[in-house]
Amino acid sequence: MGPRRRLAAALLPLPARRGRGPGLGGALLGAALLGGVLLAAVRAHPGPDRDGEREGDGAEPCRACRGLADSFSRGLERTEHEGFGGGNTAWEEEKLAKYQHSETRLLEVLESVCAPSDFACHQLLEQSEEHVEQWWFHERQQHPDFFQWLCMDRLALCCPPGTYGPDCRPCAGGPRQPCSGNGRCDGDGTRRGTGLCVCSPGYGGPFCAECGDGYYEASRNKSHLVCAECYRACGRCTGPEDSSCLRCKRGWMLHEHRCIDIDECGTEMAHCRANQFCVNTEGSYECRDCSTACIGCMGAGPARCKKCNKGYWRDGAKCLDVDECASAEEPVCTGAQEVCENTEGSYRCVCASGHVRRDGHCVEDKPPDAPEKGFFDDVTEDEVVVLQQMFFGVMICALATLAAKGDMVFTAIFIGAVAAMAGYWLSDRSDRVLDGFMKGR
Template identity: 95%
Template sequence: MVAHADPDPHRDAAEPCRACRGLANSFIRGLERTEHEGFGGGNTAWEEEKLSKYQHSETRLLEVLEGVCAPSDFTCHQLLERSEEHVEQWWFHERQQHPDFFQWLCVDRLMLCCPPGTYGPDCRPCAGGPRQPCSGNGQCDGDGTRRGTGLCVCSPGYGGPFCAECGDGYYEASRNKSHLVCAECYQACGRCTGPEDSSCLRCKRGWVLHEHRCIDIDECGTEMAHCRANQYCVNTEGSYECRDCSTACIGCMGAGPARCKKCNKGYWRDGAKCLDVDECASAEEPVCTGVQEVCENTEGSYRCVCAQGHIRRDGQCVEDKPPDAPEKGFFDDVTDDEVVVLQQMFFGVMICALATLAAKGDMVFTAIFIGAVAAMAGYWLSDRSDRVLDGFMKGR
C-alpha cells in the first residue's frame, strides 16, 4: 500500500507547514516501505557491488518519490517539485548528519515550519516558553509554524496570559510547580474557593452575592426585564424569558385569558377573564347573508360556511350533488357479448335472404326476413336477454 501526503489542498494552501509536514511524513513512510527491498535481479551480490547498495541508491529514492503524493494532490506535487533538489541533497549528502528529514527540509531549508514551542517568521518562543507553551493548559497560536501571534488560547477552565490560572467559574483543585488542575465552581459562582454553593467569591450575571452564596435575581420584579408589548416575563435561574400573551389579551401579566390587562377584539370581560364573543348568537342581524350560508363561531371571530348538504362553488353555496349525467344513447348499454351475438344473427339473416333470392321465392324470402328481424328485436328488447345469451353461448 502506497502512503500519500495529506490530500486536502485547501487546508494546505492555508497552512504551508502542514503541507510540508504531510510530504515529509509520506516520504518517511515510503522509506519504511522499501526498507527490506532490493534491486530484484538474479545476482544481488554483483548488483550491490557494481551499482552500490539499494538502500542508498537513486533507484530506491525514485521509488519512494513516486508514491509520496496522491495523484489529485496538486499542493503536494507543487511542493515536491519545488523541493526536489533539497530532497536529493539530503538523500545523497545530508542523511547521516541530519536524520530528521522534516526538520532538515521543512524547518531549515524551506523555512515553512518552526520547531515545537515556537512560532512566526523567526521561530520565536511561544508564551510560557518553548518547553511547555501555555503551561500545558492551552495552545500557542501558530505553534510550530511561521505564522500566528504566539499568544495562548487557554483550555476551558484556565486563564491568564500563560494559562497558569483558573478561569472564571473554576477554582484550584490542586497545584504544584509544573501542574495546575482547575475544577468547576457551583453553577452560580463566577469565582469561588471550592465546589460548594457557600464558597462563592463573586456571582455570575443574574445572581447577587449574599453571605458567600449567590441568590437568583428576579428580573421580572425589577426593571431589568425587557419584554415586548404583548408578552409577559417569566423568571428563570440567572435570567428570564419573555412569553406571548393569550390571544384574548391586549397586554397581560401572566399566562392565560385571566391575566389580561385588556381584552382583545372578539372577546369580552367576565370578571377577571376575557371570554370569546359568540358573534353568531349575539348579533341582532344575521352576519352571514349569502344564500345557504350559516355562521360558525371561532376563537375571537367567526366565519361564514355553507349549510349542511351544500358546498362552496364559484363563491356561492350550492347543493352538494354530482352534476347531471348526459342521457344515454340507444346503444350505450350494449355489452361486447351482445354485439357478438347480434353480429352473428345479422349474418344469419343475410344468408337466409341471399338463399331465398337464389331460389326466387319472393314470399318465402319476405317471411324469413321478417321472422329474423322479429327475433332480433325480441332479443334486443328482452330484460332477460343476457341470461339467455349466456346459456346459449355456453351450450346450455
Template identity: 60%
Template sequence: MDADGRVCVQDGMCWSWPLVSALVLCSLLSVGTVRTAPCQTCRRLTDSFIKGLERTANKNFGGGNTAWEEEKLAKYARSETRLLEIVEAVCDKSDFDCNRLLEQIEDQVETWWFHRQQEAPDLFQWLCIEELRLCCPPGHYGPECTECPSGPGGVCGGLGRCEGEGTRLGDGDCVCDPGYSGVLCQDCAHGYYREKSSNHTQPPCSACHHSCKKCTGPQDNKCLDCKPGWILHSNKCVDVDECGTELARCPSNTYCFNTDGSYECRGCDQACVGCMGSGPARCKKCARGFRLTGAKCLDIDECSERAIACPGLNEACINEEGSFRCECAEGFIRRDSICVENLPPKWTNSQLLT
C-alpha cells in the same frame, strides 16, 4: 512533452522525473512560491507519503523474475518504481494545495528519497521544517521559529496553547484553557478560584458558583463579586428580580418572567391584549373573540350566540378559539362563493359513446 521526453506544464517549465504522471501534472497550475504554502499542507503531504511507505513496504517489482529484478534494477525499497507508486497517491485529486506543493518540490522529494532517508528518516522534520521552512518545531512559532512562552509545566505553563505553534504564523501569545488567564496561563480567570493544595504543586483553578464573578470557594456563600443580574449580600449573590423593578423592558403583549440572573419576555395568551403573566386569567384586556368571564378571558361561541352567524344558504358555522368560520354544510360544496348540492356529474349520450 518536449524532445527530451520531459513533461511541460507551462512555458519554460518542464519536468524530467518520471514520477508524476502527465495526467496529474497537467491539472496543476503553480501559483506563488513554495514559501506561501501553509504548514498544514506540508504536514498533510508528508503524512500521506509515510502512509504510502507503509502501504508499499511488502511489495516488489511485480515481474516474473523478482530475484533478477532486485539484482539488476536495484532494490525495490529504494527504487524509482516504488517512489512513483507513492507519489501518485499522495494528494487527492481535489486537494489543490497539496498538488500544487507537490509540483513545486519534486527536487527535494527526489533528494530525500535517494540520498537523505537514512540520515533524516523524519520526512516532515527534514522537508517541512528544515528544507522548505514552512513549519516550526514543537514549542516554536512565527517566521523565525521563535520559542513559545514557557513556564512551569511547559509551553504556556501546560495550561494553554501557543498561538501559531508549529507554524511560521501566529504571534506566540498564550491562548489559555478555560478557567485560566495571564501571560503564561498561571492565573485564575473571572469566575474561577484557586483550590487549596496539601503539597508544593500549584493547585488548579475551579469554577465558582454560577452567580459569582469572583469567589474564594465553590459554594454560593463564598462570593466576592457578582455577575450581572445578581447583587452581593453577606458574601452571597442574590438574584435581582428585574420584573419587580424598572430594569425589565418588555414589548407590548408580552410579560416579564424572572430567571436566575436575568429575565425573559414571554408572549401573552391569545385571549389577552396585554397581560401580567401567563394564561387567560392574567389578561389586562380581552382580545377580540374573547369575553371576561369570572376572572378569565374565555372564548365567545359566536355560532351559538349569533342568530345568523353564517348568512349564506346551506352554510354551517364552525366555532374556533377567538373566532369562527363558515363552511358548506354536509353534502354541499362551494362554487362561485355559493354552497351547492354535491351531485354526481350528468353524462350525455355522446359522452357515454366516446
C-alpha cells in the same frame, strides 16, 4: 533527480527481483507513468498554496510537509532490509552500488510517499524533488533528521516546537512550556500565527497561568496549575461551595459570599414585547406570549389579561369568547342555506347540513343529473358483432330468394356474400365471438 532522470532510471535493465513478479524496470516504469498522470492532475486541480491559503489554515503547509516527511521515513524503514534481489550480488554491488544508498531504493520509497488522491502532497513532492535528491546523495549522513532538514531548513515551512512565525520566535510562555501547558500557542511549530495563547477551558491570562472565570485554584506548584469549577452562580470563587463566591455571574447578586438570583421580572431589567409577559428563571428571564383573549397581560391564561381582545368580553377577571352566532340581533350569515358557526374570538358562515359551497353559493349536495342513455348505450361489443351477423344473415336470405328466381346478378351477389360470411366465421375472431356468445359473455 528530475522527471527525466527518474524515468531513465526506471528504464534501466535491472535484474528481476525474487518473488516480485515482473522485473523492477517494468514496475518503476509504471510508477513513473502514474506519477506523470498524478502531477498533471495536481496542475489541473492545485491544492492550497502558501500565498493563497484560506484564513485560519496557516498550519497547512507545515502539516503537508510533515506528512510527506513522515511517509518518506516510513518508506525508508520498509526498505531497510531489502536489496536488489539479483543472483550475482558481487556484480550488483560493483556496478549498481549498494541498495541501501542507491537511486533504486529512493525511487521505490518515492513511489508510495503520497496517496493517489493527495494532490497537495504530490505538488509539494514535485517542488521538493531536487532537495530530496540533495539530502539522499549528499546530506543524509550529516543531517539524519529528514523532517528538520527539508521542512525547517530548506523549505522554511515549519519551526521547532514552542516557536512560531517567519523567524521562529518563542511562543508566549517560552518554548519549553508554551502557555504554561494549559493552552496552545497560535502557530506553534509553523511559520505562521501570532504566538499568543489560546487557553484551555478553565484557564486564562496572557500565558494561561491563571484560572478563568467560574474556576478556582484547586492546586498549584512551580510548574503546574490545576483549576476546578466554581458553584454555578459564581463568577469568581475560593472553592466549590455556594458560600465561597467572590463575584457573581450575570443575573445574580452577591450577598454574604452567596449569589442570589435576581428577579428581572420585578425590575426594569426585563424587556418583553407589548403582548408578552415575563417569567423569571435562574440567572435570567423569559418572555412568553399572552393568551389570544388578551391585549397585554400579567401572566398566562385569559384571567391575567389587562384588556380583552376583540371577540372576547370580560366576566370578572376573565376574558371569555363572545358567541356572535347567539348574541346577534340579526342573522350574521345572510346567504341562502348558510348558517353561523362560532369560533374562538370570531365566527364563520358555513353551508347548512346537506349542502356544499360551489362557486360561492350553498347548493344541495347531490350528484349532477346524468344524461339519458341511448338505445344502444348498454350493448356490448360482442352483442354488436352478433347483431351484425344477424343483419348479414337477413341480407343473404333476401339475396338467396332473388337468386332463386334466376336473376344472374342477384345470384352472383348471393355467392359473394356467402363466401364473405364463410371467411368471417372461419377466422379466429369469429371463433372467439361465437364462443363468448354461447357462454353468455
